[in-house]
Amino acid sequence: MKIIAGEGINEYYAQTLAMLFFPGAKFPKQHEEDDDPSELEVSCTEDAEGNLLAFARMKREDGKEACGEGTFVPMAGVTPQRAKKLAVGRAVFAAGKELFGVQPPWGVLTGVRPAKVAAEFLASGGGIQKTRQFMRSEYFLSQKKAALCASVAAADMKLKKQLAPNMCSVYISIPFCPSRCAYCSFVSYTTPRLLSMIDEYLDRLIEEIGAIFRHIARTEQRVACIYVGGGTPTILSPEQMKRLLSAVSEYVNADELLEFTVEAGRPDTITEEKLAVCKQYGVTRISVNPQSLSDAVLENIGRKHTSMDFFRAYGIAKESGIRDINVDLIAGLPGDNFTRFSRTLDRVCELEPSNITVHSFCVKKSSDFLRQSTDIYKNSGGDAVKCVDYSQLKLRNTGYKPYYLYRQKNTVGNLENVGFAREGHEGLYNVIMMEEFHSVYGAGAGAVTRLVSWKPDGVKPEKIKRIINPKYPYEYLRDDFSASAFEEKLFEAEEAFKLDDKNAEAENE
Numbered sequence: 001m002k003i004i005a006g007e008g009i010n011e012y013y014a015q016t017l018a019m020l021f022f023p024g025a026k027f028p029k030q031h032e033e034d035d036d037p038s039e040l041e042v043s044c045t046e047d048a049e050g051n052l053l054a055f056a057r058m059k060r061e062d063g064k065e066a067c068g069e070g071t072f073v074p075m076a077g078v079t080p081q082r083a084k085k086l087a088v089g090r091a092v093f094a095a096g097k098e099l100f101g102v103q104p105p106w107g108v109l110t111g112v113r114p115a116k117v118a119a120e121f122l123a124s125g126g127g128i129q130k131t132r133q134f135m136r137s138e139y140f141l142s143q144k145k146a147a148l149c150a151s152v153a154a155a156d157m158k159l160k161k162q163l164a165p166n167m168c169s170v171y172i173s174i175p176f177c178p179s180r181c182a183y184c185s186f187v188s189y190t191t192p193r194l195l196s197m198i199d200e201y202l203d204r205l206i207e208e209i210g211a212i213f214r215h216i217a218r219t220e221q222r223v224a225c226i227y228v229g230g231g232t233p234t235i236l237s238p239e240q241m242k243r244l245l246s247a248v249s250e251y252v253n254a255d256e257l258l259e260f261t262v263e264a265g266r267p268d269t270i271t272e273e274k275l276a277v278c279k280q281y282g283v284t285r286i287s288v289n290p291q292s293l294s295d296a297v298l299e300n301i302g303r304k305h306t307s308m309d310f311f312r313a314y315g316i317a318k319e320s321g322i323r324d325i326n327v328d329l330i331a332g333l334p335g336d337n338f339t340r341f342s343r344t345l346d347r348v349c350e351l352e353p354s355n356i357t358v359h360s361f362c363v364k365k366s367s368d369f370l371r372q373s374t375d376i377y378k379n380s381g382g383d384a385v386k387c388v389d390y391s392q393l394k395l396r397n398t399g400y401k402p403y404y405l406y407r408q409k410n411t412v413g414n415l416e417n418v419g420f421a422r423e424g425h426e427g428l429y430n431v432i433m434m435e436e437f438h439s440v441y442g443a444g445a446g447a448v449t450r451l452v453s454w455k456p457d458g459v460k461p462e463k464i465k466r467i468i469n470p471k472y473p474y475e476y477l478r479d480d481f482s483a484s485a486f487e488e489k490l491f492e493a494e495e496a497f498k499l500d501d502k503n504a505e506a507e508n509e
């Protein structure tokens with residue numbers, strides 16, 4: 001697909017808007033061949049009063065065209081960048097509506113964190129009803145999505161009250177899995193040769209964890225949440241798990257944490273012994289993820305475990321006494337349909353886990369599915385919408401509330417991922433990540449440290465700085481790492497961050 005972006009319009013943003021109406025579209029570089037005749041042309045002008053007028057022309061594969069206009073009148077608290085994005089988004093929305101006869105449910109909101117936009121409005125004094133209206137009138141969200149967004153924002157504002165200003169959290173990455181699921185593009189090592197690196201990886205990881213916790217103590221911060229994520233953290237043997245968690249326990253008293261998650265994940269890696277180690281070291285939340293309870297779907301997505309494995313692992317998790325169990329599901333998986341998905345959800349609800357997270361199937365660039373079939377959206381998009389609608393209705397009616405929301409690109413039906421929880425059992429770390437409530441220090445391959453600062457009574461983060469670790473375990477291990485040098489580097493970065501008054505744009509659009 002061809003994008004013609006006028007002066008001052010970010011081409012990447014125009015591509016994101018195009019994908020609202022052309023899901024899965026590819027945008028070849030100028031010198032590359034493009035056999036897709038679809039086009040999107042966007043431009044934007046500003047008058048003397050600062051009012052913006054944007055224009056969009058859209059052409060479909062069959063040659064049919066439509067145009068649309070979008071305006072934006074200057075408003076307090078809206079940066080010039082956001083204003084331009086809104087005007088251009090509205091023009092594209094109008095052209096797409098005309099050309100395809102559909103209105104994307106998320107309107108012109110293309111960012112990863114839709115609830116953050118609503119939370120900002122809510123924090124600046126709008127009530128929940130006004131927040132809904134704001135999301136509808138400014139961003140063109142459907143009634144359902146505006147209501148979802150406002151509910152999540154309200155839940156997050158409430159959860160924020162648990163956090164003291166000197167708090168931070170820690171993420172620990174275990175990028176190893178027993179095998180690779182066909183739909184997944186997370187960095188994860190799965191072959192026996194690469195899995196044999198785990199002990200060496202833990203040596204390095206534990207040194208880094210030490211440096212991070214010493215830095216946290218030196219800067220007088222307090223740890224709110226620890227999240228051990230993957231990959232599949234329960235790929236570690238009980239002894240390896242003990243090494244990792246006992247290293248953490250040297251620096252923090254688990255009783256003082258608000259939450260301690262070990263993501264676990266794949267049911268076929270969960271054993272009583274591993275969960276006993278988790279419980280011993282104060283873990284309060286784990287995930288046991290079937291994704292689907294249809295064995296046909298599980299086979300189709302290369303999950304290498306059955307629905308029975310899930311029920312077995314869930315039983316072990318329940319017996320372990322760990323406070324919260326989360327169950328991850330995916331709507332719109334290849335081979336799934338509404339009947340199978342709703343049956344999966346109903347069976348999961350019968351178990352009454354405290355958290356259920358419903359993801360929408362996302363065709364990631366490096367995923368095998370994209371190479372096999374570009375029709376994936378057409379095949380499953382329709383049913384995925386029904387599945388997501390059903391999940392939101394069913395879970396609300398069964399006593400769960402949405403508290404965590406994010407969106408990804410290349411998702412079936414342009415749908416969202418929503419975390420639901422019983423009141424008082426929300427996964428706080430997830431909220432901290434989405435709302436960027438405080439700094440999160442990342443340890444391990446692929447981990448990202450985010451330094452975040454808020455002004456007292458601010459409605460959004462004042463500035464954010466990322467420090468990115470090597471992506472792959474082999475790069476991470478190749479690093480000439482010294483814990484004391486790393487600790488010093490982190491301290492210097494933090495000092496520089498405090499002094500830097502550059503207002504980094506928060507990632508909410």
Ligand SMILES: C[S@@+](CC[C@H](N)C(=O)[O-])C[C@H]1O[C@@H](n2cnc3c(N)ncnc32)[C@H](O)[C@@H]1O
Pocket residue numbers: 177183184185186230231232263264265266289291328329330359360361362363364
């Ligand atoms: C980081 S993954 C790790 C979880 C764990 N390894 C597992 O597979 O159970 C976290 C969650 O992201 C979701 N996920 C992964 N790939 C996805 C995709 N392509 N589309 C939608 N959700 C996806 C799954 O629900 C998964 O449980």
Ligand code: SF4
Pocket residue numbers: 176177178179180181184185186188230231232265266
């Ligand atoms: S187990 Fe989880 S992280 Fe690992 S490949 Fe499968 S979906 Fe990805």
